[in-house]
Structures are given as C-alpha cells and as structure tokens.
Amino acid sequence: MRPGDEWVAFKMAERGGRGSGGHGSLDKSITLPPDEIFRNLENAKRFAIDIGGSLTKLAYYSTVQHKVARVRSFDHSGKDIENEPLYEISVQEEITARLHFIKFENTYIETCLDFIKDHLVNTETKVIKATGGGAYKFKDLIEKKLGLKVDKEDVMTCLIKGCNFVLRNIPHEVFAYQKDSDTEFRFQTNHPNIFPYLLVNIGSGVSIVKVETEDKFEWIGGSSIGGGTFWGLGALLTKTKKFDELLQLASKGQHTNVDMLVKDVYGGAYQTLGLSGNLIASSFGKSTTADKEFSKEDMAKSLLHMISNDIGQLACLYAKLHNLDKIYFGGFFIRGHPVTMRTITYSINFFSKGEVQALFLRHEGYLGAIGAFLKGAEQDNPNQYSWGENYAGSSGLMSTSPDVYPMQRTRSGTFDMLEMDRLERPLVNLPLLKDPSTYIPDTVDLTDDAMARKYWLTCFEEALDGVAKRAAASQPDSIDALQRAEKFRQKYWNKLQTLRQQPFAYGTLTVRSLLDTREHCLNEFNFPDPYSKVKQKENGIALKCFQSVIESLDSLGWEERQFALVKGLLAGNVFDWGAKAVSDVLESEPQFGFEEAKSKLQERPWLEDSYSQWLERLKEGPPHKCALIFADNSGIDIILGVFPFVRELLSRGTEVILACNSGPALNDVTYSESLIVTERIAAMDPVIQSALREEKLLLVQTGSSSPCLDLSRLDKGLAVLVRERKTDLVIIEGMGRAIHTNYYAALKCESLKLAVIKNSWLADRLGGKIFSVIFKYEVPCK
Numbered sequence: 193m194r195p196g197d198e199w200v201a202f203k204m205a206e207r208g209g210r211g212s213g214g215h216g217s218l219d220k221s222i223t224l225p226p227d228e229i230f231r232n233l234e235n236a237k238r239f240a241i242d243i244g245g246s247l248t249k250l251a252y253y254s255t256v257q258h259k260v261a262r263v264r265s266f267d268h269s270g271k272d273i274e275n276e277p278l279y280e281i282s283v284q285e286e287i288t289a290r291l292h293f294i295k296f297e298n299t300y301i302e303t304c305l306d307f308i309k310d311h312l313v314n315t316e317t318k319v320i321k322a323t324g325g326g327a328y329k330f331k332d333l334i335e336k337k338l339g340l341k342v343d344k345e346d347v348m349t350c351l352i353k354g355c356n357f358v359l360r361n362i363p364h365e366v367f368a369y370q371k372d373s374d375t376e377f378r379f380q381t382n383h384p385n386i387f388p389y390l391l392v393n394i395g396s397g398v399s400i401v402k403v404e405t406e407d408k409f410e411w412i413g414g415s416s417i418g419g420g421t422f423w424g425l426g427a428l429l430t431k432t433k434k435f436d437e438l439l440q441l442a443s444k445g446q447h448t449n450v451d452m453l454v455k456d457v458y459g460g461a462y463q464t465l466g467l468s469g470n471l472i473a474s475s476f477g478k479s480t481t482a483d484k485e486f487s488k489e490d491m492a493k494s495l496l497h498m499i500s501n502d503i504g505q506l507a508c509l510y511a512k513l514h515n516l517d518k519i520y521f522g523g524f525f526i527r528g529h530p531v532t533m534r535t536i537t538y539s540i541n542f543f544s545k546g547e548v549q550a551l552f553l554r555h556e557g558y559l560g561a562i563g564a565f566l567k568g569a570e571q572d573n574p575n576q577y578s579w580g581e582n583y584a585g586s587s588g589l590m591s592t593s594p595d596v597y598p599m600q601r602t603r604s605g606t607f608d609m610l611e612m613d614r615l616e617r618p619l620v621n622l623p624l625l626k627d628p629s630t631y632i633p634d635t636v637d638l639t640d641d642a643m644a645r646k647y648w649l650t651c652f653e654e655a656l657d658g659v660a661k662r663a664a665a666s667q668p669d670s671i672d673a674l675q676r677a678e679k680f681r682q683k684y685w686n687k688l689q690t691l692r693q694q695p696f697a698y699g700t701l702t703v704r705s706l707l708d709t710r711e712h713c714l715n716e717f718n719f720p721d722p723y724s725k726v727k728q729k730e731n732g733i734a735l736k737c738f739q740s741v742i743e744s745l746d747s748l749g750w751e752e753r754q755f756a757l758v759k760g761l762l763a764g765n766v767f768d769w770g771a772k773a774v775s776d777v778l779e780s781e782p783q784f785g786f787e788e789a790k791s792k793l794q795e796r797p798w799l800e801d802s803y804s805q806w807l808e809r810l811k812e813g814p815p816h817k818c819a820l821i822f823a824d825n826s827g828i829d830i831i832l833g834v835f836p837f838v839r840e841l842l843s844r845g846t847e848v849i850l851a852c853n854s855g856p857a858l859n860d861v862t863y864s865e866s867l868i869v870t871e872r873i874a875a876m877d878p879v880i881q882s883a884l885r886e887e888k889l890l891l892v893q894t895g896s897s898s899p900c901l902d903l904s905r906l907d908k909g910l911a912v913l914v915r916e917r918k919t920d921l922v923i924i925e926g927m928g929r930a931i932h933t934n935y936y937a938a939l940k941c942e943s944l945k946l947a948v949i950k951n952s953w954l955a956d957r958l959g960g961k962i963f964s965v966i967f968k969y970e971v972p973c974k
Contacts, residue, residue, distance in 0.1 A: 243326025364699025437752030445493030452477025505541025588697025730827025764833020855897030
C-alpha cells in the first residue's frame, strides 16, 4: 500500500452469511481503494440501485468540488499599464454535479452496503430507487444497512429511460460487433433523432420492446428461451453452474462436433433453397447418431448458438414487422461477451439479409440503474441538461477476446465504473451541418489505423513528462503540486497503456479522445489551466503589436492585403503549445514572434487552387451575411491572426460570430479571455469598437473545453445565434479543429478550414513538410 492512500479490504470469506451464499468457500478478498471505486461518496445526494441475478449496479448523484481558472480584467484607469499584466488570474473552487455508476457482483452486496453506510455524510434523500429482480430479494437488507426506504420501479421502464439517456448523451455509445474484422467494435455515429428503435433485453427470458418516443413504448413480444435457459441447460449438460464459466467454455468449443449441418444432411449446400452447407440444420443433431461423449466446450457452444439464433430470428421478425432497422441488445446474457454478440449479429444479418443491424451498447449493464436514478430525480429534470462521460473516472470497455487480458474478464461485465459530469450548458448540433446523422467529427480512426495508433500513443507518452512538469509549474505556491502532478502522470500513463491493449475502450480512438482524456485527468488532480500564465503573457505581448500589424495591412492594395491576411492567420496558428515542434522553439527561442512564424510557413503552392477560388469569391460575390469563426490559440494567433481577418470581414459588411472554448485546454483561447482581449482591441481600433457597439461582432462560447471541435455538441446559445444571424460562412482554424477534426465535415454553407501542420509525422503522411499549411475553401453542392 502506498503511504497516504486509504485502502479498504473486504474479506468475504470471513463475513459468511449472505455475503458468501451460492459461491461455496470463497477464500478471497476484494481490495477497494475508495478514491478509485466509490468516488466522492461523502457528497452523495441521491441513490438508485439495479440488482439482477448476479450483478448489482449502484447509481448515485454527488456534488464535486474542484478548481477552476478564472480571469478578471484589472482596473487600469489612471495607471501606466505598459508593464502591468493584461488581466488577473485566479484559481477558485467550483461545485458541479456528477453521476456515478458502479457495478459489482451480488456476492459483495452486503459488504459494499456497509461501506456506503459508513461514508454517507451529506445525503439529501430518505429513499433509494430500486429496480431489477433482486430489488425484492435484497429489499430488507438495503433498508437495514442504509436506513433508506426502498422504492421499487418497473424494470422495463427503467431500462428504456436508461437506454434513451445513454443514446442521447454518450458519443460512440453504440457499436456493431465484427469478430472477424480488424476492428472488433464498429462504433456508430450518434443520430440526432434516436427514435424509433427495438430494444431486446435478454435476461432469464427475452423481452422485446418497441420504443417510439421518450415516454411511449410497448412490449410487443418475447420468449421464455433466454439467458436462464442457457444457464440452466448449460449447468445440466456441463455440470458448470457459473454463467461466465459457461461462456468461457463456449468460447473454446466447436459447435460442428455436436450440431448437424446442412452438408451433413445433403452432402453439401442445399442449392434449391440457397442454403450454405455450413448452416446448422439441427442443433445437437449429432448427439442422436454419434456413439461418443461430447466435450463440455462443444456442448456449451452448441447451446449458445441455438439460443442466440433463436433470439436473433425472433428479433429480426419483429423488427421487419414494425419497419425498424435498428435493434439494441442488452441484458445479462450479453455483457460484452464475444461469442454471444457474434452469434446474435450473424443471426440478425442472415435472417434480415443485411437489412437490419444488431447493435450493442458500451454501457448496457447500467441501463436499469440509470433509469431508476432518472425516475428518482424527475423533480430536477436531469434531461434538460447535457452530460459528458468523464474518462478519468470511467473504466473502459474490455476486450471480448478470451486471449487478451484474461484476468480483466474474470468478473466480466462491460464496465466496472462509469462517471458522467453535468455540463454547464445544453449542447446541440451546429444547424449548418449538411447531414447531422452522418457527421463524423474525427478525421482518422486510430482504432482502424494501427500505424497511426502506435505513433500517436507513443507521441502522447513521450509528451507526458513535459505536461506533468508544466502542470506543477503552473501552481508554484501549492505545496502539493508536484505530488498531484505525479498522480496525474501515473493515471494518464495507465489510460494510455489500456488504450494500447484495448483501443476501443472509450469508443472510437482518435487524437481528440486522447487529448480529451488528458484534459480530464488534469482536471481530476486540480490542474484546471496549466497554460494560464503563458496565455496571459502572450496576450499582453501580442496586443502591443496589434496596431502596427493593422497599419501595415492597411497600407497594402486590396489583393495583396487579402493574401497577407491569410498568411497572418496561418502564421498565428503556429503558436500552439500542444505541438512539440513549436513548444521546443518557443522555449529555446524566447524572441520567436509573428514575423519568424511567417518565415516558417511553406511557400506556394500551399494556397494556389483553393486560395484562388476564395479570392475570386471575394472579388465577384456579394459580402457574406454572417461569418462564424472558431478561434484556436491565445496570443499571436487570435490577436494578430484572427482579429485582422475579423476586421476585414466587418469592413466588407459581414457580421462576425467569434466562438471560443468555454473552458481551458492547452493554450487555446477561452471565452472569458476573449472578452478581455476584445475589449482592449476595441480601445485601439474603431472598426472593432463600432462592430461591438452595433452587435455586428458577437463573442460566444462553444460549450467545449477541448483542443478539438465536435460540431454535433455545441452550446445551444451559439446554435440559436447562428440561425438568427443567417450565418453563411464558417471558418475553422487550427490543427485540432480543422485537421484532427472536421477536415471532411460537410456544411450547408461556404467554409474555410485553415491550419498549419506542426507535426513531422503527420506532414509526411499528408505528403508535405512540417509547417506546411492547409487552406480549404469549400462551397456546398447545390
């Protein structure tokens, strides 16, 4: 044990009673570090629980106190501000809401309830919402241990509420399983309209529910042949009584040793009916003719195929009957096991001839607990908020291969922990997306691209020490900054190692998800803005140069000025502390500035075709009504690159919406910083001042705290403004926003995507050199 850590060891063999029932002599313990499992329990306000036949899923809502970086403009009136900081930086405490979901075996329920009782301090409720069959079995135990009244909720209602919640709030929640492809999991794009769909819940039996709206659903069918059948018959056939052990047996079996195939009956394929010779003609058919013993593995595999095929055909028939093409499968029979998902997928594909898709959920084990929690929190209307998965506190989807990390599958289940943070503002699609249902933010899927995955994981590993050092240095007055920075380093390192083995752990692996996970881990250890002082300094330096840059631009002819504006915008984008090639230069050459950055850019033909089209549009076409600009970095980027470009648009009669991050990430400019910077620029420049006064220049927040940009999850206020101002031009700047994400994003209006490639490996892959530029002017097809 590490000094200072609070560890709790549960000796299950010593507790006896209910804690060891059904498992024989359980001579083992589970060791739980509370800061990793029952996190923030002392601030838990409300509880819900879903108890199934073998697993308990606990949900609780807590308030989380963490540090946030704030900036506030100094009162410079009557002062010589030449050497004064541009604004004040402070770190303040903020309280936010978080949902916690924990899954554990029923074996440990009594001990876990004891632990929860001992750590409850601030709970606001006297009731715990409960669902699942075990809610009846364990009702008295829960009420005795926690002192809370158990209020039971309908199982199916809770499942559907939970399913709707994860479909709406968690990107890459849904996946198709493809065992024989290079990518085991094929994650789906979140569709803006999740209804209607078919939910097939496979527990002891099978329930099939058609879900039409948030509150409208109906049970349309089912079957008594389900998980209980597999468990019961499997125990009779193999003398194996544990469900997961049965599935492990099945994963090693060969069903063709037991099942009679079409070719066993007809000597090959049955061409008249178009049946392959390898199709099962009769489950367990060979057991009536073969005079031999069959292995446990083969019988378990045959049984699993029989039940999965039956469920698949039934689900497919109901989907076709109700004109549905999406079927979500859940229940303890699934639980992320490969053989189950593979056979159900095959069955659905076979019987529907590829017209219906079998889909699974990363968090399907938590649907009931989520739904029960939502039922108990209806007075708070949790669905009015947007929620985001906290990668720092959530465990990832396990590999379904029995050969990968076998120890991690001993307790099985898709997830052990899930945490979701309530976001400050609701998030919606950008109204200008051409087709939100097919929009994919990320340019490269690292789950698919093994070479790129290896490179980027190594890149983030090599940068980790520097990030931890930067984090500690950002809080020089904190006595525990070094210790917290080391905890951050270790946690993010462990996440990277998990992603090396299981790249699908949090959905599709991308550069964006790697960056976001790092930001989550930094925030977890109270490093809200490691680059705050860097941004403060660079903003101050850039402001001193603003007027001379504007004077230089104004002295140029129209066409020459357009080129200089674009070059300045790109040169400003060089100043990205998240790029190692740049941070090395900025740390070793303190005098590196705007003109030096311009000289770094690769010269023509870096603009040529696309720039010519843009120039022609400016010459021949009417001014744009309104431009939406997504800004990137602080300092030179926004002040000497973006604002001169904004000023030119305003001079043409184009209104401008300037969107900046809601929260900090690397040295990206935040909304609160942009307000101060803009105020100072307006004091120097009448064009900006007039535009602000007349509301032709509007500053908004994106709703994001990421170095990348997901146009399907933007601040609702931004989306409303885009509609109201009839925005007809979108400008996306920066590597994270225009290359790692949105490079292929299709919009309804004209768009500019600009960035400097500040990574040698990526530049080489794209056929260029480091500091090559991207300038992409796109006009939608009419």
